[in-house]
Amino acid sequence: MRKRQVDEKELDCDLIFLVVTLSLLSLGAIMVYSASFCVSREISNSGAYYMVRHLIHLSIGIGIMFSLMQLDYRKLNSKTLAYLAVLAGFTSLFLCFIPGIGVRGGNARRWISIMGFTFQSSELMKIVLILFISHFLARKSKSIGKFSVGVLPILIITGTAAIFIFLEPDFGTAALLLIWAMTMLFIAGMRWKHLFLIGSGSLPIVVLMLLSAPYRRNRLTAFLDPWSHIQNTGYQIVHSMLAFAKGGLLGVGLGEGTQKLFYLPAPHTDFIFSVIGEELGLLGVLVVIALFCIWIWRAFFIALATKDSFGFYLVIASCTFIGLQAIINMGVTMSILPTTGMALPFFSYGGSAMLMVSVASGIILSVSRRSRI
């Protein structure tokens, strides 16, 4: 009888949020197939090479999402778990730089390979930080006004993670991590004074880091004036814009796009939104943006309905992270922001990113089932 009572307290999950999440994932799978077909043909005999892998990632991801939905998220609210997770996260970031375990892709060391599985450490770090910050803010919410007790520990941990990621190098993700941490601190009630201090203090450092590598400077100049650099650094961004332009109102039709044919770099990962723009047109683009809007709005709704502050921070942390990442990615493809290698959540091909998205969504769903408690 007692067990039954507990079950009654658990509600159905937030149906709108679930439907939107699944819609984003399905649309993502379709677009990965379309965008990756020709790239797959170049590296294997089949056009479905990336598609098959994406579907495997997707099924694992949906499995994790539904399992997390069943799990009572409050079990995650433990100091030991939080700090162990941080330790694991830093270990995996550190391993990226160890030859033999760290895997190079292009000029970046973003992956580790363990027992045949390749994993992107920064994606794990995102989950770890969501968990840690939520735990920390829930516990220290009363002392958030004090810089050294409430703000500094978060700054140190996210800052260190950001430095590791910056060294990979992955400037975009590092910057995203810091912006997101500030957002979380702001929501938790950090003082305006502290916000401005940190903001004005870190700005020169960020600018310096931005200009420290030639390729980042090139990306910046290409962003500012892509047409003068169309032959080299501006090439990607011009072809991304061209994809949107060719798409027009209704798109050229699913699978009919041509910019994915080796004009766009990474059409199935970083530039999948351009493929959507070309093949599904403004209509498709607006549908995707709307789905993200509903998803974020619904997550905030769940967060505000929750009485438990750990649950609240978990949802806000997951949702702002994914939301910001999606906005940055879409902004890059439409040349509102300079190019950074960042995936579009729910859409881009990539197992680690898929894992991060499904864990975040699963946690939000788990909170939504227990919002009355």
Next chain:
Amino acid sequence: MAGRVKLILYMLMSMLALLGIRAFDLQVVTNTDLVSRVYNRIDHTVKLSARRGFILDRRGQPLAISVSVKSIAANPRMIRNPGLLSRRLAKILSLNASRLKKRLSSRKYFVWIKRYATPDEVARIDRLNIKGISYFTETRRFYPEGISLANVLGIVGIDGDGLEGLELYYDKVLKGTPRYVVVEQDGLGRIIYARGLPKTSAREGETVCLTIDRHLQYIAFQALREAVMKNNARSGFVIITNPMTGEIYAMASFPSFNPNNLSYTDLLSHKNRAVVDTFEPGSTLKPIWVAWGLDNNLFNPNEKVFCENGEFKVHRTTIHDHEKFGWLTVSDVVKHSSNIGMVKLVSYIEPRSMYKCLKSFGFGTQTGLDFPGETNGLVRPYTRWTSVDRAELAFGQGLSVSGIQLITAFNALVNGGFIVRPHLLKYIGDAHGNIIHTSISTIERRVISSSTSEKALEIMRQVASDGGTGEKAQIKNYQVFGKTGTAQKVDPITGTYSKNAYVATFVGGIMDTFGRPALTMIVSINEPHPYHYASEVACPVFRKIGHGCINTLGLYPVLKVARKGDTR
């Protein structure tokens, strides 16, 4: 706190809205402008080469054809073990394994492994069944006559442009009009064929039919090669022409090269020596002086000159004959090729008239042959001649001519006095076999009268009769005419005439049944050792090729006038 949460929510929402506005701007407002801006930068037309036309011989036999050949390529991104694969491929295709490995390890999507592989190689690699290897059908030029006509036909580059010889001269005709089609390309520049190619009218390459006779060419080349080898000579060439029309039946050079297996190592062997090389004609010039003198009534064929018993001083130079001659008639001077007699005969001709003679016979200017890189030769202006120069010109030293110039001048001697422009083209036909242009023989000018021509022919018939220097050119039952020439070469180091480097030349021809020249031929052997006399070196080659010509062209012997008592 709720206020701050809402602030963040609104910020996220407005950023998403901004993205929507940007998308609207890109996709609906500025889209056409943007598309044209990018598209104007990219060349969307590709050139599709037409099939290169064939080259045929005068009987329509193929001399150069385009055939489909497989080339092997690979996608290095799909190749798992470049080291092992490159070793296996290198063994089958006889390539350099380490260089191949480098190519297969690249990050490219496409590399050539071997262009123009043999069907056997393709089959053996296909049997390995390797992922990432693909085959492309390309057209390749094939020359059925191989080495024998290579210097004339020339070569075609790997991208289908004529680079040398007739392939270069008639490149525009053979190439046809390439199609330019507007296509979509992928980011690597490859054409997207998924939607098919637009249809445009293309003009296929046209067929070039030559005056060359494949059989005569083969016979001439084989005989030439044999002669160059046997006489330890440096090189040689043969031209066979029709003296009436200027058609070239055969044009052989040795050394030559195999056009079906190019290596580009020995470019000297690519020279068409009959057209681009010059040499001093030596005694082969004598009949021209004689004809000029006869035509200008300076002497007559039976006039006698004293040949000084083999030694004659002109200023400080002594001129020698190869035998001691006394009094010789004009025609005997040519028959025995007496230098001294010739010097004396030429002294009747004014220097200005001599110069005019050389110029009107075409020396010092191109003949107009349809072949690239024809040489002008060299005739110095008569104002600069010394008396020794004049004497040497009498026996063909001190000027340089090309083989084609010499045979063209010689043709004028025997065809009634016309300089007929030599040519290799018979007709141009379109891809369907219709003739669209026929080459018509062109008379450049008349240099001597027909009666002088007949006299010159008779004198040269004497050369090839018993006791003449061209004795060894005789062909049984046929009437042969011609003139030998053994010219000293200028030593490139000392700048004086060399004692052991000679050019042995025979210019001659064969009469048809009615006593008219049926064909003319020049045989020139460069630096033969140890025998250097044209009568020993060049005449036997003429006779050998002449026999082949008689069979191939079906020439009948000269008619015989029946005598009393003849029963058969």
